[in-house]
Amino acid sequence: MGNILTAEQKELVEMVRNFAIKEVKPHVKELDESGEFPMELLKPAFEMGLHCLEIPEEYGGAGLDYQTTAAVFEELAKVDAGYAISLVTTFVALRSVIMAGNEAQKKLFADMIIPGAFASFCLTEPNSGSDASSMRASAVKDGDEYIINATKCFVTNGGVADVFVVFASTDKSKGVKGISAFIVERSRPGIVVGKHENKMGLRLSNTTDVAFVDVRVPADHLLGKEGTGFTTAMNTLNVSRAFVGTLAVGICQAAIDEAVKYAIERIQFKKPIGQFQAVQMILADMEIQTEAARQLVHHAMILMDDNKPVVKEGSITKAFCGDTVVKVTTDAVQIFGGYGVSKEYPVEKLMRDSKVFQIFEGTNQIQRIVIAKEMLK
Amino acid sequence: MDILVCVKQVPDTAEIKIDPVTNTLIRAGVPSIVNPFDKNALEAAVQLKEAHGGSVTVISMGPDQAKAALKECLSVGADKAVLISDRLFGGSDTLATSYILATAIKKLGKFDLVLCGKQAIDGDTGQVGPEIAEHLGIAQLTFIAKIEVSGEKITVQREHDEGYEVIEAKLPVVCTVIKSINEPRYANIKSKMAANKAVIEVITAADLPEIDLTKIGLKGSPTKVKKTFTPPRKESGIRIQEGTGRESALKFIEKLVVAKLLNRGC
Ligand SMILES: Cc1cc2nc3c(=O)[nH]c(=O)nc-3n(C[C@H](O)[C@H](O)[C@H](O)COP(=O)(O)OP(=O)(O)OC[C@H]3O[C@@H](n4cnc5c(N)ncnc54)[C@H](O)[C@@H]3O)c2cc1C
Ligand SMILES: Cc1cc2nc3c(=O)[nH]c(=O)nc-3n(C[C@H](O)[C@H](O)[C@H](O)COP(=O)(O)OP(=O)(O)OC[C@H]3O[C@@H](n4cnc5c(N)ncnc54)[C@H](O)[C@@H]3O)c2cc1C
Numbered sequence: 001m002g003n004i005l006t007a008e009q010k011e012l013v014e015m016v017r018n019f020a021i022k023e024v025k026p027h028v029k030e031l032d033e034s035g036e037f038p039m040e041l042l043k044p045a046f047e048m049g050l051h052c053l054e055i056p057e058e059y060g061g062a063g064l065d066y067q068t069t070a071a072v073f074e075e076l077a078k079v080d081a082g083y084a085i086s087l088v089t090t091f092v093a094l095r096s097v098i099m100a101g102n103e104a105q106k107k108l109f110a111d112m113i114i115p116g117a118f119a120s121f122c123l124t125e126p127n128s129g130s131d132a133s134s135m136r137a138s139a140v141k142d143g144d145e146y147i148i149n150a151t152k153c154f155v156t157n158g159g160v161a162d163v164f165v166v167f168a169s170t171d172k173s174k175g176v177k178g179i180s181a182f183i184v185e186r187s188r189p190g191i192v193v194g195k196h197e198n199k200m201g202l203r204l205s206n207t208t209d210v211a212f213v214d215v216r217v218p219a220d221h222l223l224g225k226e227g228t229g230f231t232t233a234m235n236t237l238n239v240s241r242a243f244v245g246t247l248a249v250g251i252c253q254a255a256i257d258e259a260v261k262y263a264i265e266r267i268q269f270k271k272p273i274g275q276f277q278a279v280q281m282i283l284a285d286m287e288i289q290t291e292a293a294r295q296l297v298h299h300a301m302i303l304m305d306d307n308k309p310v311v312k313e314g315s316i317t318k319a320f321c322g323d324t325v326v327k328v329t330t331d332a333v334q335i336f337g338g339y340g341v342s343k344e345y346p347v348e349k350l351m352r353d354s355k356v357f358q359i360f361e362g363t364n365q366i367q368r369i370v371i372a373k374e375m376l377k
Numbered sequence: 378m379d380i381l382v383c384v385k386q387v388p389d390t391a392e393i394k395i396d397p398v399t400n401t402l403i404r405a406g407v408p409s410i411v412n413p414f415d416k417n418a419l420e421a422a423v424q425l426k427e428a429h430g431g432s433v434t435v436i437s438m439g440p441d442q443a444k445a446a447l448k449e450c451l452s453v454g455a456d457k458a459v460l461i462s463d464r465l466f467g468g469s470d471t472l473a474t475s476y477i478l479a480t481a482i483k484k485l486g487k488f489d490l491v492l493c494g495k496q497a498i499d500g501d502t503g504q505v506g507p508e509i510a511e512h513l514g515i516a517q518l519t520f521i522a523k524i525e526v527s528g529e530k531i532t533v534q535r536e537h538d539e540g541y542e543v544i545e546a547k548l549p550v551v552c553t554v555i556k557s558i559n560e561p562r563y564a565n566i567k568s569k570m571a572a573n574k575a576v577i578e579v580i581t582a583a584d585l586p587e588i589d590l591t592k593i594g595l596k597g598s599p600t601k602v603k604k605t606f607t608p609p610r611k612e613s614g615i616r617i618q619e620g621t622g623r624e625s626a627l628k629f630i631e632k633l634v635v636a637k638l639l640n641r642g643c
Contacts, residue, residue: 008573012566019563049566062566072566 004298009068016072019048020079028080028204032349035196035203037160042086046116050076054091056098059110066239066301070246074294077250078257081353082204084247086118089156089205092240093119093165096181100224100232105183109163112185117162122152122210123233130366133176133230137168137212144219146170148182150212154360158208159193162186166212167233170226181229183221190215201352241314241361242300245321248357249297252290252325255332255350259283262336273335282335286328293317293324312374319367322357329354378431378489378526378548380422381482382455383509384415386439386446387499411446414494416453418554420561421524422492423454429526432456434485438466438477444577452564452572459485463582468595471504476597478505479512480588481580490531491551495520503553510551518544519553 005013024041031038045051053069055061064072069091076084090113097109113119128135137150150168152158164184171178184191194209223232263274263283273279296317303310310317329351333340340347358364388407396403411419422433435450437443438461447458461481469477482491491513493506503519510517522541523534526548535542536555564572582588591597615632619625633639 008570011573012569015564015566015569044563047565048563053566062570064566 005068005071009071012068013071013075016048016050017075017078019044020076020083024076024083025079028083029349032080032082032203033343035198037086037206038083038204039160041083043116045087051087051090051116051118052110052114054094055110055113056106059106060114061110066242066304067298070243070297070301073243073246074250074253074297077247078254080204081247081251082202084250085202085205086157086160088240088243088247089121090117090119090161091243092121092236093161093163095239096121096165096223096232096236097183099235100181100228101183104220105223109183112163118157118160120155120157120161120164120210121236122150122155122158122164122166124154125151126153130363132167132233133179135167135169135179137166138172139168139170139180139182141170141219142216145216146182146219146222148184148212148215148217151209152212153194153209154197154207155210156205156207156360158210159196159206164191164210165223167229168212174227176230177227179229179233180226181223181232182217183223184212184215184217188215188217199356201349201354201356203352237361238309238311238314239304241318241367242297242304242310244357244361245293245297245300245317248321248325248354249290249294251350251353251357252286252293252328255329255347256283256286256290258346258350259286259332259335262339266337279335282331286331289324290328293321296320312371315362315367315370315374318361319364319371322359322364322367325354325357326351378425378429379487380425380431380433380490380492381485381488382415382419382422382433382435382450383478383491383493383505384419384435384437384446384450385412385494385497385500385505386410386437386443387412387497390498409442409445411449412494412497412499414496414498414554414556416494416561417556417558418492418494418552419450419453419455420559421552421554422490423562424559425490425524425526426454431489434459434488436461436478436481436485438462438469438474438481447577448572448575449564451575452569453562454568458575458577460577460579462579465582465590465594468598469593470598470600471500471502472508472599473593473597475505475508476512476592477585477588479509480585482509482513484580484585487549489548490526491515491549493551493553495553495555506551506553513549513551516546516550517553518546518550521552521554522557524552524554524558 023044027041049062052061053064057063073084073088097105123132125135139146139148148166148168150166163186166182166184167179169178170180190213192211192213197207199207263279264272266273300310300313300317303313332347333351336345336347339345386409389410392407394403426433433455434457435447435455436459437447444460447460451458461477466477496503507517518533520536521533522536525532529548530545531548531550532545535544617625617628619628
């Protein structure tokens with residue numbers, strides 16, 4: 001993304017790169033193996049303010065534009081996408097509040113996050129994944145409170161978040177139009193964190209079930225009006241999809257960097273393997289696809305900074321980046337030959353990290369449905 | 378307490394390449410950084426400010442591009458940054474540099490503490506800090522690994538090969554600090570963006586009317602560099618420190634035996 005950034009943006013990106021390489025990278029291999037949440041490594045990220053990049057300045061955040069934020073997160077993802085997603089997910093929750101919340105709610109949320117905390121976005125349920133509108137979660141009004149009952153799964157940051165944005169139905173008879181969104185602080189009684197998923201990739205990120213059992217929240221924790229929750233969720237995901245693309249591009253770049261290095265070092269038939277055209281073609285395709293993915297991300301960010309809708313562009317970006325990262329990391333493993341599948345070498349991890357990018361934030365099948373719907377409408 | 382920190386912009390030696398033909402450093406295109414020890418000095422200053430209140434001012438003598446170094450300092454906790462810059466200052470050796478810096482410090486106000494790095498990674502003399510103290514007529518504490526302040530009193534750990542000394546002094550003083558004093562913080566994204574926008578004040582020779590022009594620049598620099606070389610490394614000895622004196626003695630004998638300086642039989 002070098003050429004499309006201003007000098008000031010480049011400086012921020014470089015600062016984050018230096019930090020990630022010096023402070024995070026040395027621990028990634030061990031944490032990938034243990035699947036442990038790197039809380040200690042995330043504390044310096046809080047000190048740098050990486051958790052409040054997108055929080056508007058009037059609420060005490062850095063108020064960065066989407067383009068710069070994306071460039072910063074590509075750098076973090078180059079070092080570890082799971083580390084990056086812990087921070088990115090906080091913004092997913094934040095965006096729901098920024099889009100649908102009132103002043104008091106934005107302030108409430110920002111005040112919890114700014115000192116250094118995580119947030120979660122709780123949409124998916126065991127029986128409601130792609131078909132998010134079929135959720136069973138309920139929120140019943142009781143005086144000036146709501147009582148929430150929900151079992152959410154695959155909640156990124158579930159075990160570490162101080163605050164959740166929870167989607168639940170306030171009127172089952174209305175279907176999608178009955179879904180509402182709530183801010184729920186971790187401190188409220190009745191929140192039970194379930195098991196942490198032992199995942200194939202993104203192992204530095206925390207993914208858990210979270211059950212809400214008769215959790216009472218004040219009525220002013222409802223985001224927007226009753227029944228607007230599903231729209232809030234979809235609007236949030238529209239913006240978040242391009243960000244997921246950013247992380248995928250970061251992983252692609254890491255795979256390319258490793259593959260190029262190896263192609264220069266590895267000698268077979270008395271030549272560095274990078275001298276064989278068959279290997280060069282693979283490398284060139286990795287570069288073409290990654291650069292195309294990066295430009296899609298950048299274009300979506302420009303549109304978003306301009307407050308333009310990105311329903312189709314977000315889905316195009318997410319689907320393309322998700323497919324690309326799986327392809328590019330698989331190719332990197334190919335270039336490493338047998339060493340590619342060895343845990344002693346860095347690329348098998350990238351391949352493991354890549355797969356989920358075709359799945360979360362809406363599977364790539366669902367993205368294609370969204371794209372086609374936009375085309376045919 | 379009001380603290381002043383002297384920082385020098387230096388080439389990033391990690392990036393310096395040697396010209397294979399002339400055997401000299403290729404400086405062109407090498408990125409500039411804040412002298413690493415000066416980052417430690419700044420971090421120490423910011424920590425003292427956080428503990429005791431007050432302000433941190435950073436100054437640097439150098440060309441206009443040294444503003445980048447000063448902005449970096451602003452992003453990690455300095456309150457004010459001033460560039461000392463004038464063609465008349467060019468060619469200054471350490472004596473002239475420290476004279477100019479000291480004159481600028483006097484002009485900027487009264488400071489309880491002046492902090493420097495132990496040395497600059499390019500010039501490497503380690504002279505500027507102590508010389509500033511002499512020009513200001515105040516005490517100097519060098520190679521400092523720990524600073525505590527209470528009221529008018531400063532207590533420091535001064536490192537040397539054999540261990541450290543604990544020294545007390547009355548403020549104001551000049552301290553030069555070593556790497557182990559702290560781990561400099563990363564800039565915060567917000568402070569970084571604010572620092573980028575900051576306007577850096579510049580002090581020129583004209584702003585220092587009392588400066589003696591015969592003591593600055595090439596003419597004011599008595600140093601003549603005859604030859605530069607790397608001195609041979611001092612061989613470090615062995616330290617034996619076991620649980621008890623007896624164990625230490627046995628270990629010592631053992632080493633003498635292994636070195637064939639002693640026969641086990643005798
Ligand atoms: C690591 C990780 C982190 C996650 N983080 C979060 C989070 O923070 N918050 C959150 O709410 N959720 C999160 N999720 C959940 C994620 O968004 C869902 O897994 C995803 O939306 C898919 O839902 P599902 O797993 O139930 O799959 P299903 O919906 O059961 O899909 C199974 C398969 O069927 C296909 N399919 C389903 N419907 C259709 C259709 N109509 N047409 C064609 N194909 C279809 C899908 O594409 C997929 O291939 C996370 C998931 C993972 C793995
Ligand atoms: C004859 C001669 C001519 C020279 N001509 C030039 C020249 O034209 N241009 C040039 O750039 N250099 C020139 N130099 C080098 C210059 O004198 C030294 O770089 C400078 O005096 C600092 O010395 P040092 O690098 O050894 O710093 P040290 O004494 O090792 O530095 C110790 C500490 O002093 C402080 N400090 C040092 N320098 C500065 C500074 N400039 N601003 C703020 N704080 C500082 C820092 O806190 C630093 O950690 C010349 C040197 C000589 C001998």
